Amino acid sequence: MRPAFVDCHSHVVPSGDDGAPSVEAGIALCQEAARHGTEILFATPHVWPHLTLTSSREAAIRESYASMRDHVGLELRLGWELTPTPDLLKEDPRRYVVEGTELVLMEVPFIGAADDLVALAELTDSAGLRPVIAHPERTEAVLDRPALADELAERGWLLQVNATSLLGRHGEDSADVGWDLLEREVATIVGSDGHRPSRPPHLDEAYSLVVRRFGEDRALPWFDGSALGVTPSRTASRAASRGV
Ligand SMILES: [Fe+2]
Structure with a gap:
């Protein structure tokens, strides 16, 4: 039986970025999920550096989120994806906590060095997140240097690989690195x-591809929220019925 998935990374709430352009489009994406x-x-x-979280933007996002969450057929929670910048280092990372967790989602910049990311992750860490x-x-x-991923993981930070990378949709190199990070259990989450x-x-x-390659027992924790400390109610009720 297919598990209940927990997906920690999406752009389904309209926010002026490159994700859902409207509440209606966002609801449709959630229903698809x-x-x-x-x-x-x-x-x-x-x-983003050029689209920061101003108070007016945050209010609009929260309003869209509130209007969506009862119409989507799943449990929708709100978080943020930070592109590291020196300006974010002046802020309290608690502002960006993913709802219901002690986690802060941040990306490795697509281009250039990861110095700002490391600094932001250290700040997050020092705030107890x-x-x-x-x-x-x-x-x-x-x-350029896959060992960087190992160094980030060794610091206790959670690494999230994109499902689309595993499917080869971001090119062969990203697929190879993504699969390697799972194989060696450097990455702990697929989003x-x-x-x-x-x-x-x-x-x-x-999930089907990962099960085919590694088997269900190994695949499940990458997808079921356990690495995030988040349990879907269907998983919880199954465990309860088994007396776990
Ligand atoms: Fe993203």
Whole structure:
């Protein structure tokens, strides 16, 4: 039986970024995710250097989120995806906690060095929170020097690989690094990073591939929220019925 998926990374709440352009489009993406087995979906609007989280933007996002959450067929939670910048180092990382967790999602910049990421993750760590590092396999810093991913993981930071990388949709190099990070258990989470119908918030296809390669027991923790400390209610009720 397919597990209930927990997806910690998506852009389904409209926020002015490159994700869902409207509440209606966001609801449709969430309903698609639910049909594909996701039970808890974290909406993580981008916080970019050129699109920061001003108070007016945050209020608009929270309003959209509140209007969506009862109409999506899954548990929708709100977080953020930080692109590391020196300015973010002046802020309290608690502002960006992913709802219901002690986690802060941040990406390795696609181009250039990872110095700002390391500094932001250290700041997050020092605030008693845990960094989740998004899609290292898609970034120049890790593709040039894959050992960087190991160094981040060795610090206790959670590494999240994109489902689409495993499916080969971001090129052969990202696929190879993504699979290697799973094989060696350097990465602990697979997320969709879903943005739009052509890049949807689905995990089921990647889950099938991961099961085929590594077996169900190894595959499950990458997809079921356990690495995040988040348990979908269907999983909880199954465990209760087994007396676990
Ligand atoms: Fe993202």
